[in-house]
Amino acid sequence: VGASALVTKLQAFVDLDRHDLAQLEQLSRQAGTVKAKHDLISEGDPAEHVHLMIDGWAARYKLLSNGKRQIMAFLLPGDFCDLHVALLGQMDHGIIALTECKVAYVESSDLDDLIFNNDRLTRALWWVTLQDEAVLRRWVVNVGRRDAYERIAHIFCEIHARMTLIGRVDDDRLTLPLTQDELADATGLTAVHTNRTLQRLRQENLIEIGGGSLRILDVNALREAGGFDPKYLHVQQCGR
Amino acid sequence: VGASALVTKLQAFVDLDRHDLAQLEQLSRQAGTVKAKHDLISEGDPAEHVHLMIDGWAARYKLLSNGKRQIMAFLLPGDFCDLHVALLGQMDHGIIALTECKVAYVESSDLDDLIFNNDRLTRALWWVTLQDEAVLRRWVVNVGRRDAYERIAHIFCEIHARMTLIGRVDDDRLTLPLTQDELADATGLTAVHTNRTLQRLRQENLIEIGGGSLRILDVNALREAGGFDPKYLHVQQCGR
DNA sequence: CGACGCATTGATTGGATTCAACTAAGGTGG
DNA sequence: CCACCTTAGTTGAATCCAATCAATGCGTCG
Numbered sequence A, B: 001v002g003a004s005a006l007v008t009k010l011q012a013f014v015d016l017d018r019h020d021l022a023q024l025e026q027l028s029r030q031a032g033t034v035k036a037k038h039d040l041i042s043e044g045d046p047a048e049h050v051h052l053m054i055d056g057w058a059a060r061y062k063l064l065s066n067g068k069r070q071i072m073a074f075l076l077p078g079d080f081c082d083l084h085v086a087l088l089g090q091m092d093h094g095i096i097a098l099t100e101c102k103v104a105y106v107e108s109s110d111l112d113d114l115i116f117n118n119d120r121l122t123r124a125l126w127w128v129t130l131q132d133e134a135v136l137r138r139w140v141v142n143v144g145r146r147d148a149y150e151r152i153a154h155i156f157c158e159i160h161a162r163m164t165l166i167g168r169v170d171d172d173r174l175t176l177p178l179t180q181d182e183l184a185d186a187t188g189l190t191a192v193h194t195n196r197t198l199q200r201l202r203q204e205n206l207i208e209i210g211g212g213s214l215r216i217l218d219v220n221a222l223r224e225a226g227g228f229d230p231k232y233l234h235v236q237q238c239g240r
Numbered sequence C: 001c002g003a004c005g006c007a008t009t010g011a012t013t014g015g016a017t018t019c020a021a022c023t024a025a026g027g028t029g030g
Numbered sequence D: 001c002c003a004c005c006t007t008a009g010t011t012g013a014a015t016c017c018a019a020t021c022a023a024t025g026c027g028t029c030g
Helices: A004-010 A018-027 A108-117 A119-145 A148-165 A180-187 A191-203 A219-226 B004-010 B018-027 B108-117 B119-145 B148-165 B180-187 B191-203 B219-226
Strands: A031-034 A039-041 A050-055 A058-063 A069-075 A094-097 A101-106 A173-175 A207-210 A213-216 B031-034 B039-041 B050-055 B058-063 B069-075 B094-097 B101-106 B173-175 B207-210 B213-216
Touching: A004 A018, A004 A050, A004 A119, A018 A108, A018 A119, A058 A180, A058 B119, A069 A119, A069 A180, A069 B119, A101 A108, A108 A119, A119 A148, A119 B058, A119 B069, A119 B119, A148 A173, A148 A180, A148 A191, A148 A213, A148 A219, A180 A191, A191 A207, B004 B018, B004 B050, B004 B119, B018 B108, B018 B119, B058 B180, B069 B119, B069 B180, B101 B108, B108 B119, B119 B148, B148 B173, B148 B180, B148 B191, B148 B213, B148 B219, B180 B191, B191 B207
Parallel strands: none
Antiparallel strands: A031 A101, A039 A094, A050 A101, A058 A069, A058 A094, A173 A213, A207 A213, B031 B101, B039 B094, B050 B101, B058 B069, B058 B094, B173 B213, B207 B213
8 A cells, every 4th residue: 555646646547456566565575664854865866766655744845045945846646756866876856754754665676577577568668757846847937937926826726736646635625735935935025925926826816825734716717717727637538 | 761860869878789889760750841841839738749859950949928038949950859658648849940951750569669668768858857857947947047158158059969879979060050039038037148259259269150161270268258067967987 | 742744824025927018020912 | 312210329207027135943863
């Protein structure tokens, strides 16, 4: 059950048989826990094994010399933190646990097994990589050309879509363990401005947020507000 | 000679033998030309073959409903436009030729051959993918947490580093066929503000720019100004 | 209880946008 | 060959979105 979020996600793309499932389960043999607000991987860390999120939220971030921080991705259950880092010498950015996280430490050799011997899973992992890249591109658009209101709306839509993909949304309600500070660092805003923008979204009855959870009251309206187009996640059109 | 920029780039990472070179040369068998300001690939285009830049500049971009445009990457000779798009149904963004471009149309089967039969080249292509992703992450940081002055300085450093990698920099001087509009769309600024920022960089004797070329007068000072750290391109530490 | 993290609010400042005009360079056609 | 038009770059002035500075509320945990 360690890799269940990953399995759920992959099944949106391909049908997995018993053997695939067993092989995926193998990956999370070795797992550990990282406390909230602690680095899961730090900048400069050597690439030892690949990290797979089992449970909890983490963030890919970069610290600037002027003290500012930019979050470049939120990592949810089923996400790989550093899928291909095996090729590289060291991390050029850090990953911090936003909540307590359960993480699997995947041996590179296990991944190699999977990539060389299982075409279906290889394709599925490629798809995951593509999706991560597509999300990253959207983030550039988000911080580059959208105002605060659109940015927050868009990021909520993305989280909603991704959480849906791993089966963690119920009635448009989901766990959202982000502080306004963290949300600000992901959207390129200040915490103060993020706060005011959240208030506006609440006021307009688009969302309910607080106490570690988010409820989207009007998905279509929120997507409209954020200029969100779900097709970049490539869920629909990928045949089974 | 079609794939020469790609070859130069890959050789920063691995040593290629005669056979590798021949195989790379194969890729650019079929090539064509795209006029400046024309779409090389449009949003929504089906994935037919993979596009490899041979010569010229292009940009990966996204148009928003409000008419704004965000450029998410500059594509230089040796860059793949859509390396893995074969898996996906259609493009979720467009690619426009900024100058007249020479482009190779690579058959997916040729790529498969290469990936399944040549470990060294496979690793090298992975490395290219990783580098593209690392650049993308820096762009998020750039537009998210840097001011106009830092953004422009940083992007010039990146271009300088990448052009160096394909052997197109001479005495810190390089061809830069970007309009201020395009630069603005890449940095998330307006053309007007980009213009004023360029003037400041000139005034401070960091760069000479104009007439389609850029000269960096003080590389270290420009890197300092942009908070640029070349290590994310993973050139140095990747053993041969 | 006091300290700390997080959310909220007000007042002020400033970086960047917007709108608009104008120059310079290049290409085209009559 | 010059009048015309387009494209790119530059400049000024007014405006605005978001940042900054600052203070307060509020709950939790040691």
